[in-house]
Amino acid sequence: MLAFTIRRLSQSVVVLFVMSIIVFAGVYAIGNPVDILINPEADIAEQEETIRRLGLDKPIWTQYGLFLANALQGDLGNSFVHNLPALDIIFQRLPATLELAFLAVGLAVVFGVPLGMLAGLKPDSVVGRVIMTGSILGFSLPTFWVGLMLIMLFSVNMGWLPASGRGETVDLFGIPVSFLTLDGLSHLFLPAFNLALFKMSLVIRLARSGTREVLLQDYIKFARAKGVSDARIIGVHVLKNIMIPVVTVLGLELGSVIAFAVVTETVFAWPGIGKLLIDSISHLDRPVVVAYLLLTVTMFIVINFVVDILYSILDPRVRLGGAN
Amino acid sequence: MTQTVPTLQVENLQTQFFTKAGAVTAVNDVSFTVNRGEVLGLVGESGSGKSVTGFSILGLVDQPGRVTGGKILFKGEDLTQYTEKQYKQLRGSRISMVFQDPMMTLNPVLRIDTQMVEAIRAHENVSKAEALQRARDALGQVGIPSPEERLKSYPHQFSGGMRQRVAFAIALLNKPDLIIADEPTTALDVTIQAQILYETQKLCRETGTSLVWITHDLTVVAGLADTVCVMYAGKVVESGKVDDVLDNPKHPYTEGLIGSVPSRNKRGQPLTQIPGMTPSLFNLPKGCSFRERCQYASDACQQAPSISKCEDGRLVRCHRVEEALSHV
Numbered sequence: 298m299l300a301f302t303i304r305r306l307s308q309s310v311v312v313l314f315v316m317s318i319i320v321f322a323g324v325y326a327i328g329n330p331v332d333i334l335i336n337p338e339a340d341i342a343e344q345e346e347t348i349r350r351l352g353l354d355k356p357i358w359t360q361y362g363l364f365l366a367n368a369l370q371g372d373l374g375n376s377f378v379h380n381l382p383a384l385d386i387i388f389q390r391l392p393a394t395l396e397l398a399f400l401a402v403g404l405a406v407v408f409g410v411p412l413g414m415l416a417g418l419k420p421d422s423v424v425g426r427v428i429m430t431g432s433i434l435g436f437s438l439p440t441f442w443v444g445l446m447l448i449m450l451f452s453v454n455m456g457w458l459p460a461s462g463r464g465e466t467v468d469l470f471g472i473p474v475s476f477l478t479l480d481g482l483s484h485l486f487l488p489a490f491n492l493a494l495f496k497m498s499l500v501i502r503l504a505r506s507g508t509r510e511v512l513l514q515d516y517i518k519f520a521r522a523k524g525v526s527d528a529r530i531i532g533v534h535v536l537k538n539i540m541i542p543v544v545t546v547l548g549l550e551l552g553s554v555i556a557f558a559v560v561t562e563t564v565f566a567w568p569g570i571g572k573l574l575i576d577s578i579s580h581l582d583r584p585v586v587v588a589y590l591l592l593t594v595t596m597f598i599v600i601n602f603v604v605d606i607l608y609s610i611l612d613p614r615v616r617l618g619g620a621n
Numbered sequence: 622m623t624q625t626v627p628t629l630q631v632e633n634l635q636t637q638f639f640t641k642a643g644a645v646t647a648v649n650d651v652s653f654t655v656n657r658g659e660v661l662g663l664v665g666e667s668g669s670g671k672s673v674t675g676f677s678i679l680g681l682v683d684q685p686g687r688v689t690g691g692k693i694l695f696k697g698e699d700l701t702q703y704t705e706k707q708y709k710q711l712r713g714s715r716i717s718m719v720f721q722d723p724m725m726t727l728n729p730v731l732r733i734d735t736q737m738v739e740a741i742r743a744h745e746n747v748s749k750a751e752a753l754q755r756a757r758d759a760l761g762q763v764g765i766p767s768p769e770e771r772l773k774s775y776p777h778q779f780s781g782g783m784r785q786r787v788a789f790a791i792a793l794l795n796k797p798d799l800i801i802a803d804e805p806t807t808a809l810d811v812t813i814q815a816q817i818l819y820e821t822q823k824l825c826r827e828t829g830t831s832l833v834w835i836t837h838d839l840t841v842v843a844g845l846a847d848t849v850c851v852m853y854a855g856k857v858v859e860s861g862k863v864d865d866v867l868d869n870p871k872h873p874y875t876e877g878l879i880g881s882v883p884s885r886n887k888r889g890q891p892l893t894q895i896p897g898m899t900p901s902l903f904n905l906p907k908g909c910s911f912r913e914r915c916q917y918a919s920d921a922c923q924q925a926p927s928i929s930k931c932e933d934g935r936l937v938r939c940h941r942v943e944e945a946l947s948h949v
């Protein structure tokens with residue numbers, strides 16, 4: 298376990314380093330922030346002063362070296378636009394996105410697993426077919442379109458749920474969250490459902506094929522030969538086996554849920570990091586974009602690590618650390 | 622002596638699979654009796670319907686199959702009339718089963734204690750502690766060392782032989798009247814097979830449990846069983862006391878099976894083998910199913926033979942035997 302952690306950590310450092318180079322070069326290629334940031338009517342001296350202050354007059358290698366030196370001390374630079382540390386701005390917005398992403402994944406599991414198991418238990422029934430058709434739709438309809446339709450239906454036509462913003466928040470350990478107030482929950486539901494739809498379809502498919510496969514196993518027949526009830530066979534013997542692929546895939550997808558939040562947050566004006574990223578890109582706010590991307594990579598690394606540990610808990614045959 | 626009810630009496634059992642390609646009769650007119658504490662060996666080639674017979678008794682025939690005829694009398698009660706609810710109470714409690722492949726019969730993600738305790742608590746309302754105690758005893762009974770620790774293990778931490786012992790321990794948990802063992806030692810090596818056979822026999826003697834032991838290995842039957850039932854293409858072709866059948870087979874198929882056991886031949890002599898292949902159940906030959914592979918086949922064999930009873934109580938399904946009997 299310790300060896301596994303150490304090896305993982307050193308791999309992560311390499312990944313982060315390589316990513317920082319790619320991100321830096323990529324952002325450099327997007328465009329020159331000077332064009333947007335500086336008032337075109339300002340005089341030459343003033344323009345040059347700003348460029349120097351932002352460090353944009355130095356060659357890219359020097360800029361990267363400075364960035365790296367500062368980054369190692371935990372400073373990813375100040376936002377050009379807000380003139381605040383980029384990380385602070387992101388961390389301020391992060392809770393909103395995490396809240397949205399976790400609720401989405403929660404919805405995907407809570408609805409996806411039972412629906413998928415039902416479809417797997419009765420593959421030829423009407424219910425099974427309806428569920429599978431639904432999951433195909435969930436896969437193929439574009440997220441932004443579904444989001445707009447949800448707004449049209451539930452906000453505009455029915456007027457049941459609000460279409461934008463976080464609603465009322467309360468502080469939980471100093472972090473503002475929406476899910477603890479009724480108003481916040483009503484704001485949270487539509488975007489979370491929108492974000493969950495794709496993953497839910499994925500979970501339905503995984504659970505269905507897992508269930509069908511597990512049902513054919515000898516150990517299920519043996520459990521029946523022991524006289525174990527159907528409820529226990531499905532709820533323990535089948536469920537425990539299909540949760541292995543579901544947890545693995547969902548864990549790996551959690552990162553992409555956060556990344557996909559960009560679309561949903563834009564559609565629902567949800568003040569998370571996805572919306573921040575889009576705004577920062579259009580303002581060419583380099584430090585924020587770089588910080589966002591590096592943070593996302595870190596998040597992926599952490600998630601993968603946690604998934605590996607969870608996996609070893611769920612499946613006793615897997616032992617961390619590989620061959621021994 | 623008072624007449625006791627046999628533990629299991631199967632009468633003219635028929636089980637069919639309704640596949641897309643048509644109905645297949647996997648078990649066709651099978652009858653046998655197992656008395657208390659007795660061991661019945663059910664032998665036959667692959668595909669002869671042995672497993673399906675076992676699953677029919679337990680009401681666990683896979684879709685698209687079901688029992689379509691006959692009676693299964695378990696201590697006098699006809700199981701074919703049982704509802705699913707009644708069957709649930711019976712399975713694992715009065716009749717239990719051990720499967721062929723020990724690597725596949727235990728759920729890989731559940732600990733042994735979980736899988737044992739649930740088998741007890743499915744039938745009896747006992748405390749977890751008491752169930753665990755019984756599980757521990759059962760593991761000890763089948764010769765698993767340090768059962769206390771082994772209870773906390775997962776299946777993959779056991780060898781194949783150990784897993785099969787665990788499966789037997791689970792089968793024994795509720796002290797059933799009948800155990801159906803479907804080729805339980807086929808996947809194991811010979812020494813472990815011998816140990817398991819010896820221990821099972823001992824347990825059955827001690828507890829009066831009856832045993833249906835499915836196998837394709839006649840040497841196992843010779844050492845273990847009291848009676849034997851030879852199946853071919855879904856039908857019983859010969860059944861009787863184990864010594865009678867093995868020493869003096871009457872059906873040509875049984876004769877062929879015995880001839881192909883290595884130890885029964887003289888050294889240096891080539892092994893005899895039954896010519897041809899097991900016919901597909903979809904197109905069985907008309908008349909006797911064994912006709913095309915039988916060295917004695919005659920015109921009479923175009924008609925399906927019925928069962929004849931010999932003087933030693935043996936039942937044989939063959940025209941030659943029928944003829945011989947009618948000449949007496």
Ligand SMILES: Nc1ncnc2c1ncn2[C@@H]1O[C@H](COP(=O)(O)OP(=O)(O)OP(=O)(O)O)[C@@H](O)[C@H]1O
Pocket residue numbers: 638640645647665666667668669670671672673674683684685686837902
């Ligand atoms: N699920 C099923 N669907 C259709 N046919 C089946 C099914 N299961 C069994 N059968 C039919 O029943 C026949 C007998 O199968 P069974 O498993 O009882 O053979 P067996 O004697 O146990 O052979 P083996 O020694 O290989 O275990 C098979 O040949 C097959 O045609």
Ligand SMILES: [Mg+2]
Pocket residue numbers: 671672673803804
């Ligand atoms: Mg079989």
